[in-house]
Amino acid sequence: MKPTTQDVANKAGVSTATVSRTFAHPDKVLQETREKVMTAAQELGFTISRSASALKSQQSFRIAVLISEPVATWFNSHICGALNDVLQPEGYDICTYYIPDVTNRRQLFEEIPLRHNVDAVVVSSFGVDVMEIEDLRRLDIPLIGINVPVTQGFSATIGIDEYASMRLVVKHLHDLGHHRVCFVCSELKHAPLPYSADLRSDAFLRACHDVGESIEPLLIHVPREVDEPENYAISQLLTCSPRPTAVCCLSDGMAIPLLFKLMRSGIKVPQDMSLVGFDDSTYAKQFNLTTVHQEVDFLGAEAGRLVLDLIRGQQPEVQNRVLDTYLALRASTAPLS
Template identity: 45%
Template sequence: MKATIQHVAEEAGVSVSTVSRAFTKPDLVARKTRDRILAIADNLDFRISRSATALKTGQSLRVAFLTSDPLATWFNAHVFEGMNSVLQQAGYDISLYQIDTPEKRHDFFSILPVQRNADAVIVSSFDIDPTETGRLNTAKVPIIGINVPTTTSYTASISIDDAAGMQLLAQHLITLGHRQIAFVGVPQDSKIHFSAHKRERAFVDTCLATSITPSVIHVEDDDELVSNVMTALLNLAQMPTAVCFQHDSMAIRLWTSLRKYGMECPHDISICGFDDSTYAKDISLTTIRQDPQKTGQAAAEKTLRLMAGDSSFQTHQLVPVHLIARESTAKVSASS
């Protein structure tokens, strides 16, 4: 005979509602009691019905994750890993939505309140339109931002201080004696705003404050990135002695190709990035460190608390940045 929730409750010496909470809201059950219930349930081969739980609570037991880039990117993969480590234990699945246009964003926020197929929304790295999220706020569906350009319309957020990070990189290059400096980033879309675009503005402003006018180069982050960057650099009136990239993956790709152009890093040109991502340490890339896995965990913890009706915490959090100075940046050589 198949075990029921009543069998588990009787064996554990607790009420049926306590067994239910041990599965659906484990944070409300004492650890010792919860562990005993789960052990007995496992021994009896009992599994609570997900659909029945959703029907009873009015929850979908699902969190929507909105991102503009593929999940396979370094940042998104680590954010997802961090979120899932928290949400899965609480009984929630994550549904991925790739949003890269205002139209897709509008469609998502128009359909979700009707279908109610997510109990919370986590948005990574772009802004949202207050006119699109009103119905979710009315329905008390929390919206949590990760590395977002503004906290407007977000119930809570956790973001790295992009501006402070780029200020550190610019000051680092200037301290090393660089005056011919370039910044390389992706083109900015005026219709949807991304947090990484704040990096360019902060870098340029820091240079201008010391009477240095950096060259700004916009290129698509595609297979032609290296050739497009080098073409742009060589077409400048004077070749920069230092280049700062919007993120590490762009910097690493140029670093690996410099010898094709008869150049060495940092002897001929200093290079720095942003993220401290995979391989940054291997090539000794100067960068700004962030930990997207921890960011994802923190966002998920905020999400769970908000879904439980608890907002008695720091809802909007700005994470400090750290400059990681390595061998890809050096003082300007005498020949430069």
């Protein structure tokens, strides 16, 4: 009942080879023949079987995306959406593998049946250690990193520059006359991975140092197990003496609730305290939050194009590409009064 290349071939009066070519390499088929085949295919409601194509052509048409936080997260959902937008039209499925735990992660890497079942692996926004990279490289397929802290071992990477980004923030606050600047570093509950948070707080400290003596950096580190990180942070902030006049957050996900809680506690933003986020994610604009904008959809789309290039055996123009971020200047920061 289900039509095959054979059925189409019969109907169009050609061989199955020609039917196959019509779909896979239309340019290798005479236009006239192509039209006969397409007509026959349409009438039969024929579509190429992915499994058969895959088996024969030794591709799986699947791309694994490794994530360490749930998909239902601002960053990951945008990355996965953008990857899908680029890869689906080219015939590739994206398959997300959520690997929350760092502890037995290497074991998980082995359990995921990646071997010969995916055409490329994308690592989204977490650090992969040397051993793990080796495991992945043994698959002998392209390995693409998005916002990975260490680029070594990857076929190609793309991401933002944490340090340059934090420097934008620190510079801005410095220009506004702030001296006591605090960084709120809240580790995501679901991302118990060593790098990203540390990386950004390090970047903050380095940026403060580089901007000059006049900045007195402060760090608030919200433990992972805390239920209401913004309340924890605010308590810490209010007990600082002297109180910082500007606060940077690891992400908008921290900054936005903090903004709300500060308003509630009578601390005016930006009059009493300047506040800066990171990501320019949901609501940042509506809440007038000054934040670091990262072009996450473009990041995902370009990563998708890297995947395609590498699968097709083309070396990408830039192996480790760095995307610019910019400071979205809004009303949550103001000169020190």
